Amino acid sequence: MEKTSTGAFPSTMNSSEKQETVCIFGTGDFGRSLALRMLQCDYSIVFGSRNPQKSSLLPNGAAVLSYLEAAQKSDIIILAVHREHYDFLKELTEVLKGKILVDISNNLKIDQYLESNAEYLAQLLPGAHVVKAFNTISAWALQSGALDANRQVFVCGNDSKAKQRVMDVVRTLGLTPLDQGSLLAAKEIENYPLQLFPMWKLPFYLSAILCVFFFCYCVIRDVLYPYANGNQDSTFRLAISIPNRIFPIAALTLLALVYLPGVIAAILQLYRGTKYRRFPDWLDQWMLCRKQLGLVALGFAFLHVLYTLVIPIRYYVRWTLKNRTITQALAKTDDPFSTTTAWLNDSYIALGILGFFLFVLLGITSLPSVSNMVNWREFRFVQPTPWCTAGRNSSVLRVLDGIFLLPT
Ligand SMILES: NC(=O)C1=CN([C@@H]2O[C@H](COP(=O)(O)OP(=O)(O)OC[C@H]3O[C@@H](n4cnc5c(N)ncnc54)[C@H](OP(=O)(O)O)[C@@H]3O)[C@@H](O)[C@H]2O)C=CC1
Numbered sequence: 001m002e003k004t005s006t007g008a009f010p011s012t013m014n015s016s017e018k019q020e021t022v023c024i025f026g027t028g029d030f031g032r033s034l035a036l037r038m039l040q041c042d043y044s045i046v047f048g049s050r051n052p053q054k055s056s057l058l059p060n061g062a063a064v065l066s067y068l069e070a071a072q073k074s075d076i077i078i079l080a081v082h083r084e085h086y087d088f089l090k091e092l093t094e095v096l097k098g099k100i101l102v103d104i105s106n107n108l109k110i111d112q113y114l115e116s117n118a119e120y121l122a123q124l125l126p127g128a129h130v131v132k133a134f135n136t137i138s139a140w141a142l143q144s145g146a147l148d149a150n151r152q153v154f155v156c157g158n159d160s161k162a163k164q165r166v167m168d169v170v171r172t173l174g175l176t177p178l179d180q181g182s183l184l185a186a187k188e189i190e191n192y193p194l195q196l197f198p199m200w201k202l203p204f205y206l207s208a209i210l211c212v213f214f215f216c217y218c219v220i221r222d223v224l225y226p227y228a229n230g231n232q233d234s235t236f237r238l239a240i241s242i243p244n245r246i247f248p249i250a251a252l253t254l255l256a257l258v259y260l261p262g263v264i265a266a267i268l269q270l271y272r273g274t275k276y277r278r279f280p281d282w283l284d285q286w287m288l289c290r291k292q293l294g295l296v297a298l299g300f301a302f303l304h305v306l307y308t309l310v311i312p313i314r315y316y317v318r319w320t321l322k323n324r325t326i327t328q329a330l331a332k333t334d335d336p337f338s339t340t341t342a343w344l345n346d347s348y349i350a351l352g353i354l355g356f357f358l359f360v361l362l363g364i365t366s367l368p369s370v371s372n373m374v375n376w377r378e379f380r381f382v383q384p385t386p387w388c389t390a391g392r393n394s395s396v397l398r399v400l401d402g403i404f405l406l407p408t
């Protein structure tokens with residue numbers, strides 16, 4: 001294919017090899033970064049700005065016009081302006097009629113306004129087709145190309161043709177569009193970037209409580225009691241022995257908590273005689289963070305494995321063995337080999353290893369890239385989780401399609 005000459009294109013030109021012209025309102029950080037990326041993907045860019053003459057640092061090849069002129073050049077307009085400044089759009093009502101307006105704005109707080117920014121925009125300009133997109137992608141990521149954190153662009157809008165066109169643009173930019181439905185979804189999409197690991201909070205608090213509780217219990221039993229009883233200093237146990245007792249307990253308790261809500265939910269559904277009613281909030285929250293609970297449990301199991309592997313090189317253990325050998329030698333006694341003990345000990349360790357292997361398998365299959373390769377039956381074979389997440393929001397389900405979570 002013949003390459004077009006390099007250098008600045010007149011922004012309105014549409015050669016056969018070029019993608020369409022896209023207009024970006026606002027020459028701020030996000031507008032510039034998005035324009036740069038779109039230019040790299042062969043789009044023609046026209047900026048709309050309050051001061052076309054004064055705009056600086058704009059990417060080569062983009063034209064800058066007034067808002068009114070820029071809007072006339074394209075039927076896709078990306079609005080890289082904060083919501084507080086949307087008022088100026090009212091003067092453009094006529095030009096924007098029938099055009100696709102892409103709202104990319106975010107807020108500073110969750111639920112800052114009554115309606116989402118995109119719905120507000122749609123009310124402001126009833127003649128335009130408002131589509132929400134791009135708000136979860138940062139300007140920095142667009143510019144640096146470091147999009148490893150998140151390539152997903154959530155898209156929603158009431159006009160399906162408009163939405164399709166925006167999704168095509170998203171795809172051309174090398175990102176993955178996820179259709180979230182109508183503009184009603186905009187509120188949830190606008191809240192995404194403001195959430196900080198929402199699903200990890202409960203698992204985090206639960207494991208903290210479990211660890212503190214069992215730590216206190218073990219300290220009383222293994223440190224304070226020997227001290228009170230025989231003035232014996234066992235504080236060194238705080239470093240390895242006690243943590244290695246807490247980790248497996250925490251791992252198993254959390255793993256049990258992964259499966260418990262499914263059972264409770266099933267009982268509840270049986271009791272109510274229907275699956276078409278919402279679960280109480282606490283149960284909903286609990287079910288939504290099952291995958292995270294499972295991963296934290298797996299983390300504890302890993303720690304337990306590592307802490308167990310170092311046992312033979314610990315001074316305390318080596319000293320005890322040496323001491324016992326010398327004591328036996330001096331006393332000229334010996335400790336006969338017990339096949340029963342050997343069997344018990346080996347099977348105990350073997351079961352531990354197998355259990356850990358199954359646990360890792362559970363964790364690995366919970367990675368979306370792995371679970372996408374197996375069908376529902378295979379998935380159920382590895383992850384025999386019980387029923388039901390019925391009645392829950394499907395977009396949440398899609399985000400969390402992991403293995404500790406059951407499809408509806
Ligand atoms: N920065 C980021 O990483 C991300 C930003 N967003 C969203 O993109 C939008 C723009 O963000 P960002 O580019 O960072 O913000 P900036 O402050 O850098 O840019 C905002 C632009 O809005 C234009 N504008 C129009 N009217 C006004 C006005 N009355 N007062 C001030 N500016 C006005 C200005 O362009 P001009 O001077 O040319 O008129 C200005 O450059 C926001 O809604 C933000 O939530 C979303 C995701 C990520």
Ligand SMILES: [Cu+2]
Nearest residue numbers: 248304308352
């Ligand atoms: Cu163990």
